[in-house]
Amino acid sequence: MIFRHTLSRRDAFLVLFGASTMHIWSVLTRQTVMGQSIVIDTQYHNHNIPLEPPNPPLDPFHIIKDLPPTTITETALVTETNIATSTIVLQPSSTPSAPEAHPPDIGRDFPHTSIISHAPGWTLFRNLYMSNGTLYILSSNRSFPEIRMMTSTGLEAFNTPENIASREPTAQNMDFITPEEAHKRWGGDLDRGEKNRVWSVEGNTLLFNDPGQFLRHYYHLVAELFFGTWAFWHGAWSKPTTSLAASYSLTHASPPPIHRAIFAHSNADGWRDSPGFNAYFLRAAFPSLTVEVQEDWADRIAATAGGKDNDRAWHFPIVLLTDRSAAHRGAICGSQTQRTASEAWEFMKQNNQLMGSRVGGWWQPVREAVWRFAGTPLTLDPVPSPDLPELSKAEDSLALPMPDKIIITYISRQGVSRRKLIPEDHDNLVLALQELVARKGDSWRLDILQAEKLTKDEQVQAAARTTILLGVHGNGLTHLVFMKPTRVSAVIELFYPGGFAQDYHWTSRALGMDHFAVWNDKYITHPTKPEVSYPEGFQGNSIPVHGPTVAKLIEDHIESKSQAP
Structure with missing residues (x-):
């Protein structure tokens, strides 16, 4: 108890009074300084200009340490103060959330349509x-x-x-x-x-x-x-x-x-x-x-x-x-x-x-x-580019190349449930086509396909080498979109007499190919076009076709296109 006899009551009172005075003064002084609004980095903008994408949000309690030694502060008196400071930034929510998938910043104005x-x-x-x-x-x-x-x-x-x-x-x-x-x-x-x-x-x-x-x-x-x-x-x-x-x-x-x-x-x-x-x-x-x-x-x-x-x-x-x-x-x-x-x-x-x-x-x-x-081992032959600004009709017809070999692809529907040829007519059609190809020699070929028995790769490969695509109206003719464009490429579509649908007629011509609609022993081609019609028998299994007519149509078409008028 050394201090018991060294401090009088008066001394103790003076020490306590001095400490209290200093505390009150420090509080008043601190509030004056803290009353200033120190703007460090609030990402707050009060001007109407497009904003750049905002920086990612700061982690909770992230400490901003690398501040410049001079910052501009604003008070009601508009004073400037040199202050070095370190600030703690708190997330507005006290509960942590999953990382946010930020939408693109499209600014204050949405892009107009x-x-x-x-x-x-x-x-x-x-x-x-x-x-x-x-x-x-x-x-x-x-x-x-x-x-x-x-x-x-x-x-x-x-x-x-x-x-x-x-x-x-x-x-x-x-x-x-x-x-x-x-x-x-x-x-x-x-x-x-x-x-x-x-x-x-x-x-x-x-x-x-x-x-x-x-x-x-x-x-x-x-x-x-x-x-x-x-x-x-x-x-x-x-x-x-x-x-x-x-x-x-x-x-x-x-x-x-x-x-x-x-x-x-x-x-x-x-x-x-x-x-x-x-x-x-x-x-x-x-x-x-x-x-x-x-x-x-x-x-x-x-x-x-x-x-x-x-x-x-x-x-x-x-x-x-x-x-x-x-x-x-x-x-x-x-x-x-x-x-x-x-x-x-x-x-x-x-x-x-x-x-x-x-x-x-x-x-x-x-x-x-x-x-x-x-896996088709085929590329398109180069198509000659005409040098003249305008070509005659004869020259125009020669603008596409002739194929190296005429390949007739007949897609048979005889093995499916509907839209089939009369069996005898199917046989006669095949016979007429075989005779045509035999007469023309090695430069002609006939492929008879049943699509349901081929892989998809094989079907595309067959379409890619086809010159003349032949078949009864049906989904198989959609393969025409994979045919090689040549001067004589064409689609021959067999209909029940009097029946007609636009599907393959329009699509063939949109790809620059000829289209022929066959009614038994008659055929129609551009610029003539039948009216769309689905008569009784259109979807049936007794569709007639005259084989020699189809064979002659193919031969005449190839001959007319292979020579200049």
Whole structure:
């Protein structure tokens, strides 16, 4: 107890009073300094300029250590102070969350929708949006094609007034949205660090609004839907040209890649045909393509339904929207061809964007990809490029090369359940063709195929070497899209007398090939075209054909095309 007698009561009081005074003074002094607002790095902006993508959020309790020795501070008196400081930044939420998948920063203004190309049923959009199942055109104006010419309800099609009316689109299918409305629904408060509730579906997308009604057919998926898709896609990115040489060319600048196809109204089984050629074609022609189906589209719809104050949207930077009903509202498909692909093909041809239109050059990348996948040891012969700006009709007919060998491929349906020839007529047809080939020698050949007995690779290989494709109306003739274009390439389609369908007639001519419709001992070719008709017997097993007529047709066709008039 040394200090007991060294400090008087007065001394102890003075020590306590001094300590208290110093404490009070230090508190007052500290509050004066802390009252200043030191702005270090809040990412707060009060100006209206586009923002760069924000930095990733800081980890909780992240220490900012490397600050410059001088910072500008703001107070009510607008003073400047040199302060070296270290700051702790806290996350606004006390509960940790999973790492956030940041949507692309599209700034304070959403990209506006525009159209790159449009034909009835075929619309190539830039910046299309989808929220809660509705496709949105984001624009301050409505200078766009009629919505009914772009989309529909996606229901199956039947030729009744009620069904036709039910396929007319509503605001639930497609609608306009202004930039202000879009920001109100999907925009975040960027000044507070909030992100827009819009997620970009990166890459180029095919959005098929077709019902599953026809997708399971090899012809409709390959020779109509994807045939039209590629005509439109390839053409939309091609520079218009009136060059005659370009119309015969098989080599053109490649369009951008397609990254995904969305079948909005078909499940995984709904776009696959029973023989499996649809899936074979898709994987062969587009090996990197991602396929989404109805369930995936439903997932995307459900993901956007975040409630009144948390609405979300998907943003498609580039998307080709196709719609079967909308295509049938066009004059060409609806009144002339009944082929949805014709709207895409004709539009690009009329705008001089269908490259290699006389030889199917625009289709060449797809055709060659499937050949390569099938192991076909074949490449296209070079097509002579005419030097003159204009050619005579005779010269024009010689622009394509003659094949080294005339190969007639007869696809027989005698082993399937329907649309078969009368057995005796089938035998006589084969005999007439054999006699023709024997008379012509080694430069001619006849292949008789039963597709159901061949692998898919073998079928593609057979089509690739074919000069004349012959058969009863049916899915097997879809292989014409893999034929080698030559001066004499042609399709001969056998019908029940009086019957006719547009399918292979239009597709053949779209690839620069001739088409002949045979009614027993008569045939019809361009420019004459029968009316579409499905008489009794069209689907039957007693289809007549006169073999010698078909053999003479082939011989005359080859002879007329092989010589200049």
